[in-house]
Amino acid sequence: MRPLSLDQQYARLAAARRSAERAVDEGRWWQRRRRRDALARLRRREESDGLDAAAADWARQLLADEITNAWARRARGANHRDPRLLEHLPGLAEEASADAIEQVGPDPRLLPLLTVDAAIAIAHEQVAQIRAVVDDPTIHFTRTTIDDKLTVVVQHAASGLRARFTGHPGSSAGVVMSKPWDIPSINPDDPHDGGYDWERFTGLGIGRRLYLAAADLAPQLRWPRGLVSTYAEPLRDRLHAADPFRWDGASCHWCQTRGILWSDAAKSDYYDHPVAPAPPAVAPQLIEVDTRIAY
Numbered sequence: 001m002r003p004l005s006l007d008q009q010y011a012r013l014a015a016a017r018r019s020a021e022r023a024v025d026e027g028r029w030w031q032r033r034r035r036r037d038a039l040a041r042l043r044r045r046e047e048s049d050g051l052d053a054a055a056a057d058w059a060r061q062l063l064a065d066e067i068t069n070a071w072a073r074r075a076r077g078a079n080h081r082d083p084r085l086l087e088h089l090p091g092l093a094e095e096a097s098a099d100a101i102e103q104v105g106p107d108p109r110l111l112p113l114l115t116v117d118a119a120i121a122i123a124h125e126q127v128a129q130i131r132a133v134v135d136d137p138t139i140h141f142t143r144t145t146i147d148d149k150l151t152v153v154v155q156h157a158a159s160g161l162r163a164r165f166t167g168h169p170g171s172s173a174g175v176v177m178s179k180p181w182d183i184p185s186i187n188p189d190d191p192h193d194g195g196y197d198w199e200r201f202t203g204l205g206i207g208r209r210l211y212l213a214a215a216d217l218a219p220q221l222r223w224p225r226g227l228v229s230t231y232a233e234p235l236r237d238r239l240h241a242a243d244p245f246r247w248d249g250a251s252c253h254w255c256q257t258r259g260i261l262w263s264d265a266a267k268s269d270y271y272d273h274p275v276a277p278a279p280p281a282v283a284p285q286l287i288e289v290d291t292r293i294a295y
Contacts, residue, residue: 010058013051014109051109059113062103063122066096077230079203081130085123093119133158134204137285139213140186150174150221154214155186159201160193162186165214167221173263174221176214178207178232186289207235209280215246224248224263242278244270 004012020041068080070092075082085092096119104110136158143152148169155162162185163178177183180195187193215223225236225248233250240249248262249255255262260269 006054006058006061010051010054013049013054017049017051055109056113059100059110059118060122062100062110063096063114063119064126066099067092067119067123067126069099070095077203079130079201081126081200082203083127083131086127089120089123090116093117093123130201130204133201134206135282137282138287139210139284140188140287140289141213141217142186142289143217150218152214152217153183153186154210154217155183156201156206156210157187157189159197159206160185160187160190160195161198161201161206161210162195163207163210163214165218165221165223167218172220172222173224174218175226176211176223178210188289203234205281207232208238208278209282209284211235211239212280213284213286222246222248225250238276238278241274241276244273244275 067085071078071080071082071085071088074088074092075084078084093116097114097116100114100119101111104114136156138157139154140157141152141154143150145151150167152165153162154165160180162180162183163176164183165174165176167174180198183195185191185193185195211223215221223239223246236247236250237252239247240252244252244255245265245267254273
């Protein structure tokens, strides 16, 4: 049996509370004992049923969801906890509060909890949580060479984001695979991390940190675009803009207008290419892992 969601928990407790209140109201004055017993049951329920806590939990979830929705309308494709959302307060909080109130209707228990101030506090808490992960500098890595085939795996310790970079013999172009769920964890503190939470941490600069760290561990290789997901396109464009010869971008107007094919280009082809440095926002702390996992 599935556990009840927060709104279901609240609805069930609220219905039971209303039933207990009706039992008191329906007692007639000449049924004093019956009314007294009903009132005693109501008081016991009020003290122990957890309705107030359930209301607070459901109101908090409502506001958190509506903050996410309001932010998504303003910044399509951005991470739902991107620190930039704080720059749009209190406007986002006002939208979230209004939308949450519209959902619950005239519920006297929930309405006082769905305030703009509460939404602002939740937005700050969410951003603080994601920042604690993003700002962690630790990156684990392995680097192996088997039959002249170089393989580098990098993994951000706090988020579990990871990628595998492979160089093939006789080629200066490497291959990047950045599907965390398909790459076994190399974090010695979390070896069973399945990598399934990856979407929570996209678009926050962790991927750029991983790509740059891995490329530094394989300085002789260039990195073609290959099959790039919509999540990776902005990252590849930033890397290309910073070092166009080394990184193939998802789309580059400068290269397209000059007919430059990245795979056949020489360094001299990029002599006049505009360069926009894209260093990691957090200096990585690289820790090599001794692992026998076969990649």
